[in-house]
Amino acid sequence: MSSDLTRLDVTALQAALAGGETSAVEVTRAHLDAIEATDGALNSYLHVDTETALATAAEVDRARAAGEELGRLAGVPVALKDVVVTDGVPTTSGSRILEGWRPPYDATVAARLKAAGTVLLGKTNMDEFAMGSSTENSAYGPTRNPWDHDRIPGGSSGGSSAAVAGFLAPWAVGTDTGGSIRQPAAVTGLVGHKPTYGSVSRYGLIAFSSSLDQAGPMARTVADAALMHEVIGGHDPRDSTSIDAPAAPYVAAAQQGAQGDLTGTVVGVVRELGGEGHTDGYEPGVLEAFRAGVEQLRALGAEVREVSCPSFDLALAAYYLIAPSEASSNLSRFDGVRYGLRVGDDGSRDLDEVMALTREQGFGPEVKRRIILGTYALSAGYYEAYYGQAQKVRTLIGRDFLTAFGDGVDVLVSPTSPSVAFPIGQRVDDPLAMYAADLCTLPASLAGLPAISVPCGLSEGLPVGLQVMAPALADDRCYRVGAALEAAQDAARGGTFLGQLAARA
Numbered sequence: 121m122s123s124d125l126t127r128l129d130v131t132a133l134q135a136a137l138a139g140g141e142t143s144a145v146e147v148t149r150a151h152l153d154a155i156e157a158t159d160g161a162l163n164s165y166l167h168v169d170t171e172t173a174l175a176t177a178a179e180v181d182r183a184r185a186a187g188e189e190l191g192r193l194a195g196v197p198v199a200l201k202d203v204v205v206t207d208g209v210p211t212t213s214g215s216r217i218l219e220g221w222r223p224p225y226d227a228t229v230a231a232r233l234k235a236a237g238t239v240l241l242g243k244t245n246m247d248e249f250a251m252g253s254s255t256e257n258s259a260y261g262p263t264r265n266p267w268d269h270d271r272i273p274g275g276s277s278g279g280s281s282a283a284v285a286g287f288l289a290p291w292a293v294g295t296d297t298g299g300s301i302r303q304p305a306a307v308t309g310l311v312g313h314k315p316t317y318g319s320v321s322r323y324g325l326i327a328f329s330s331s332l333d334q335a336g337p338m339a340r341t342v343a344d345a346a347l348m349h350e351v352i353g354g355h356d357p358r359d360s361t362s363i364d365a366p367a368a369p370y371v372a373a374a375q376q377g378a379q380g381d382l383t384g385t386v387v388g389v390v391r392e393l394g395g396e397g398h399t400d401g402y403e404p405g406v407l408e409a410f411r412a413g414v415e416q417l418r419a420l421g422a423e424v425r426e427v428s429c430p431s432f433d434l435a436l437a438a439y440y441l442i443a444p445s446e447a448s449s450n451l452s453r454f455d456g457v458r459y460g461l462r463v464g465d466d467g468s469r470d471l472d473e474v475m476a477l478t479r480e481q482g483f484g485p486e487v488k489r490r491i492i493l494g495t496y497a498l499s500a501g502y503y504e505a506y507y508g509q510a511q512k513v514r515t516l517i518g519r520d521f522l523t524a525f526g527d528g529v530d531v532l533v534s535p536t537s538p539s540v541a542f543p544i545g546q547r548v549d550d551p552l553a554m555y556a557a558d559l560c561t562l563p564a565s566l567a568g569l570p571a572i573s574v575p576c577g578l579s580e581g582l583p584v585g586l587q588v589m590a591p592a593l594a595d596d597r598c599y600r601v602g603a604a605l606e607a608a609q610d611a612a613r614g615g616t617f618l619g620q621l622a623a624r625a
């Protein structure tokens with residue numbers, strides 16, 4: 121039973137807990153045992169909170185036995201990307217500069233999961249400050265992909281993706297600035313949703329690029345992702361960019377989608393993302409799985425059209441100016457005084473020297489590259505030429521989306537990533553090759569729109585994701601169309617997507 125418990129999705133776990141077939145302690149222990157047994161090889165966790173997890177679970181079991189009112193997710197374990205600030209629990213954002221820091225408060229996302237009764241298993245590995253697409257930029261060593269340990273689990277939320285696909289957590293929180301929920305979900309066979317910008321609070325997320333960062337669910341099913349979104353989403357007065365609108369009924373949208381009827385839904389296939397004349401850099405096996413997924417949507421009743429979004433070709437260039445610019449400003453708070461690491465403070469050096477030494481040792485090469493790039497792009501002489509231009513491109517990308525949705529398209533689709541999980545070491549010294557992994561995810565990020573990645577098949581035995589993008593605040597469409605695709609996939613396969621991996625293990 122104990123290893124079976126790690127195979128269940130959250131909806132099934134909730135039923136087993138509510139029906140008394142298992143206890144929160146049993147579920148938690150099963151996951152902690154699995155982490156102990158296999159995370160040495162995967163390196164998906166940076167910190168495992170064994171004692172608190174078991175104590176929290178025991179408290180849920182006690183409350184259940186006493187007939188007390190329970191939170192919606194009582195006794196369900198969860199893992200959090202280490203960019204999410206957690207009260208008293210080490211939080212590093214994958215960086216040496218935050219080593220040893222224990223925050224004095226909870227991020228809203230963490231607080232809401234706690235209030236719902238979840239059991240925090242631990243904090244997951246990530247690219248340093250969420251900069252990367254492979255988790256190789258972590259200061260604490262790379263994470264491995266459960267499908268093939270010689271390959272990357274995606275990034276920057278690669279610890280979260282590997283933990284969930286490796287059966288070391290039933291689901292996890294990731295964050296997505298330019299694709300870091302969707303791409304790792306795609307390359308590990310998970311569902312990952314980047315919410316509409318402003319629909320999930322950023323309070324307590326260690327900032328990378330504030331106008332882009334969003335936290336969201338990484339899960340084994342669309343319904344689970346929708347459930348987590350309902351719990352962590354909704355207005356938060358502590359985040360000035362939080363949208364003051366109630367969280368939509370995402371779970372109901374997923375349930376409706378699972379009925380498998382997309383009649384009346386218009387699906388736009390974005391030409392610029394892997395369509396004719398735009399296949400450079402896309403693996404043929406990825407395009408094949410994606411097209412098969414689109415045919416499944418058509419078979420479910422959707423009307424499929426090709427749509428052109430010409431400005432999407434500029435998304436990569438715009439993103440890699442805007443994100444580093446904002447990062448260069450956000451990361452100035454790591455000065456060796458306020459948090460974590462301090463180097464050279466032996467009384468012989470002044471503040472500037474200590475700050476420089478701390479940053480020299482505390483930041484890794486990709487973070488330094490982005491700070492330098494961003495500082496340059498924001499400098500007085502180049503601001504208009506680089507940052508200003510990138511912001512104009514951002515507006516054009518938003519307009520392409522508006523035009524497509526204005527023409528009656530309900531959702532846009534593309535592959536989530538141009539390739540399957542690539543080998544560890546292949547791109548880590550080649551920043552431009554690494555950035556290319558974000559080709560398909562960046563447009564929705566720049567426009568602040570919701571987008572989900574759902575598995576649509578295998579290429580060379582490795583998972584491929586299909587991305588569904590929707591208008592702002594229409595996250596429910598992502599869940600509805602995503603769940604329809606998932607149901608069709610499961611029916612064709614005769615089982616769940618991750619079941620294939622479980623069967624191999």
Ligand code: GLN
Nearest residue numbers: 250251252297298299300
């Ligand atoms: N891979 C992209 C980057 O390196 C996106 C990262 C993210 O979404 N956090 O910036």
